[in-house]
Amino acid sequence: MKIRNSSLKSGFILRLIVPLFVFMTVEAVLSYFITWHYVDTAYDRWLLDSARSLVQEIKVKNSKIAVDLPDSALEMFKWDDADKTYFKIIAAEQGMIAGDIFVPESFDPKANWSQPIYFNDSIYGESVRVVSMLVQRKDLNDKVFVHVAETLNKRHAMMRDILLSDLGPQTVLVLLTGLYLVIGVKRGLKPLHKLADEIAQRSPRDLSPIAETYIFPEVRALTDTINDLLTRLNTAIAAQQRFIANAAHQLRTPLAGLKLQAERALREDDLTAMRPALLQIQSSADRASHLITQLLLLAKAEPVEGMHKLQPVNLSSLAREVCIDWIPKALQQKMNLSFETENQQLFLNGDEILLKELLANLLDNAIAYGYEAGNILVQVVCQPQLALIVEDDGIGIAEDEINKVFERFYRPANSPGDGCGLGLAIIKEIADLHHAQINLNRSNQKGGLRVEIDFGNENKL
DSSP, X not given: OOOOOOOHHHHHHHHXXXXXXXXXXXXXXXXXXXXXXHHHHHHHHHHHHHHHHHHTTEEEXXXXXXXXXXXXXXXXXXXXXXXXXXXXXXXXTTEEEEEOTTSOOOOOTTOOTTSOEEEEEXXXXXXXXXXXXEEOOTTOSSOEEEEEEEESHHHHHHHHHHHHHHHHHHHHHHHHHHHHHHHHHHHHTHHHHHHHHHHHTSOTTOOOOOOSSSOOGGGHHHHHHHHHHHHHHHHHHHHHHHHHHHHHHHHHHHHHHHHHHHHHHHHOOSHHHHHHHHHHHHHHHHHHHHHHHHHHHHHHHOOOTTTSOOEEEEHHHHHHHHHHHHHHHHHHTTOEEEEEESOSOOEEEEOHHHHHHHHHHHHHHHHHHSOTTOEEEEEEEOSSXXXXXXXXXXXXXXXXXXXXXXXXXXXXXXXXXXXXXXXXXXXXXXXXXXXXXXXXXXXXXXXXXXXXXXXXTTSBO
């Protein structure tokens, strides 16, 4: 199912205008009930005045209750250009005295007749408002009730006039406010549209940070995050480009040697004469294989943020496993490879595969540049800080070369073996990924090179 995402502008407008209309609706409902209450109160007073005027016309003649209401007075009482008025005067024992018999009465047994009673009813299907009151006079020997009913036309007209005068300006104000909000949101988001247009017009090769020309504080966090992502992408692409350039440059030599030796072998008819060329082909193939392995490992060890997930690793156990794997190669060179640790449970946050490659490269260098029948010592210590140490009794590295050996493809003059100059560069990349410090010194015990990878206490678990 396809999900439709609304625009930021639509979201802002909805979140601003919808509460405005909700507020207007609530205010209209409240205005209706408040207005109806005060209109009812005003007209109820007039209705009560009409009932009291009738009370004044109640007389007692010959021990009977009567109403002396001339036709002119009755006509004046009922006259109204908008509403119809009805009344009824009735006694509890004497019965109907005057008025309209169909006027509704209040039959609530719990009614408090010390005060006038108001209620709504209908006469001939037309809604009316009725006031009922008990006439309390000493000269009356019967309970006399006066009921006056009036239709609701004037009330409804006044309600309509008040609500229109109240809600009309409010409606216009809400519409103007909504229009202002739409225009304001559109203008407010204009810098984002300019920023989007600027990014859309960029070349795919342009990974420079976004300029702060169109940025306002509310979106600064977003642009900072994008700039950080662009920086990491730029770093990753630069690493890839360096890898491609290094691979193209370094593979050219062994591949050219392979081609040359293959052509030399093809010119020979005798297998014995081909043997030197075949041995050179094998040597070039081994060198190319080693170079490719180192290049791939170097590309993998690039410290691109977010590429490697560091997890708890037992450095002592890891170093022991790697040393066991490298014992056969050390024995080929008649070398003695030993391992020591202060504690079998020394953990740090790291990448297990890369840490194994780091130690493997250190052992490869120690075997390649050490003396035959020499000694190699691998140590894992935790005092004063967690560190991995590899010592040999080989020729070591001259002091003026120490700052250069970490450069890619750099090999000191007169170095033995057929290395490609990537071992220490790989070690440095892995150490940088783990925020570790590399120290190269002359070994006091072995007399050769001492390589100490200091992981510090912040990575220690």
